[in-house]
Amino acid sequence: AKLQNIHTRVENVAKQLGIHERLSNTPKGMTDVERHRIALARALVVEPVLIIADEPAAELDLISAESILGAMKAACGSKATIISFSEKPQIIKAADRHIIFVQGKIISDSGSFLTK
Numbered sequence: 001a002k003l004q005n006i007h008t009r010v011e012n013v014a015k016q017l018g019i020h021e022r023l024s025n026t027p028k029g030m031t032d033v034e035r036h037r038i039a040l041a042r043a044l045v046v047e048p049v050l051i052i053a054d055e056p057a058a059e060l061d062l063i064s065a066e067s068i069l070g071a072m073k074a075a076c077g078s079k080a081t082i083i084s085f086s087e088k089p090q091i092i093k094a095a096d097r098h099i100i101f102v103q104g105k106i107i108s109d110s111g112s113f114l115t116k
Contacts, residue, residue, distance in 0.1 A: 006045070013041045016071040033060060040068065044075040051076065053084045057091055069094045 014020040017037045027035055036059065043051060051072065057065030069091065072082055084091060092098060100108040 009045050009047070010041070013044045013071075013075050016074050017041050017044075018067060018071075033064065036060075037068070040072070044072065047079060048076075049080050051080055051082045053082065055086055055088075056084055057086070057088060062090055065090055066094070
């Protein structure tokens with residue numbers, strides 16, 4: 001039963017990331033964007049409680065970036081915390097909370113237990 005759940009989870013995450021039809025391909029037959037999505041799918045399929053993503057949409061166009069962020073949120077639901085580092089406005093807007101660092105110091109926090 002657990003193996004069946006894993007297969008179902010793989011299918012669902014792959015559909016959310018738009019790579020469902022590429023599951024049987026090898027990395028050599030994929031674009032950089034598809035390999036990026038496969039790596040993300042591997043992380044999401046195990047239902048992590050914490051995801052740390054450094055520029056998760058750095059090489060992507062706006063539509064692909066929003067798709068990746070939506071898939072990350074959908075796959076995790078409220079079960080996980082996603083920490084993402086980015087300078088892209090569309091990534092920042094998608095976040096529920098914003099913490100701005102300058103030279104290793106927090107200069108702004110949009111809502112935190114740290115500031116209370």
